[in-house]
Amino acid sequence: MRDYFPEEPFGCRCGCxxxxxxxxxxxxxxxxxxxxxxxxxxxSGCRCPNKNAAVGGAFNSAHLxxxxxxxHAVDVQCYTGQFRGRLMEAFQRHxxxxxxxxxxxxxxxxxxxxxxxxxxxxxxxx
Numbered sequence: 001m002r003d004y005f006p007e008e009p010f011g012c013r014c015g016c017x018x019x020x021x022x023x024x025x026x027x028x029x030x031x032x033x034x035x036x037x038x039x040x041x042x043x044s045g046c047r048c049p050n051k052n053a054a055v056g057g058a059f060n061s062a063h064l065x066x067x068x069x070x071x072h073a074v075d076v077q078c079y080t081g082q083f084r085g086r087l088m089e090a091f092q093r094h095x096x097x098x099x100x101x102x103x104x105x106x107x108x109x110x111x112x113x114x115x116x117x118x119x120x121x122x123x124x125x126x
Contacts, residue, residue, distance in 0.1 A: 004033045010045030010074070018048045022070040025110050029074065032090040038083075043105050046071035062098065062109035073109035 005026060011019035033040050047055070047063040057063055062073035078084040084106050088099060091108045097117040100107035107120075 001027075001030055001034065004030055004040070005042065009042035010071070012046045012048045012051050013044070014048060014051040014054070016048045016050070018046050018065070018071075020065055020070050021045050021074075022072045022110065025072055025074060028091070028094045028096065028110070031094060032087070035090055036086060040087075041077035042074060043077050044075040045073070060114065062111035062114060066111055066113055068113075072111040073107060075105040075107045077104065078106045079104065 003026075007019055010021035010026070011017070029040060029042075044055075044063060046065070047057060047061065049064065052058075052061050052064055063071055065071055076087060078087060084101065087106050088101075088108075091099070091106075096108050096110050098109045098111065098114065099118065100120040102121075
């Protein structure tokens, strides 16, 4: 299978060097990219505690390193409800059960140490 994602989109964007993204989630993203046949823009992957706090992330965010020292969350850019729905269905086919929906991204994670299933919706602006 082709790897569509270089290491960069999954590392912390503050410059700290944290890049401990879950290889299983990376595989899922590559499979979904193949299935949907559309590029996936990664807005966020791993975050260090400082970056997570700066963006208002949850204290137990799956973007942070978990008990296994891996980051399990990804935010994929989505500007249409149709694409967001297709993407969420694809993640579900691959066993992902934790989502957060916003007007600009779909958060998906496979953090088994956090409650599942989870669906959180951020306020959509009109």
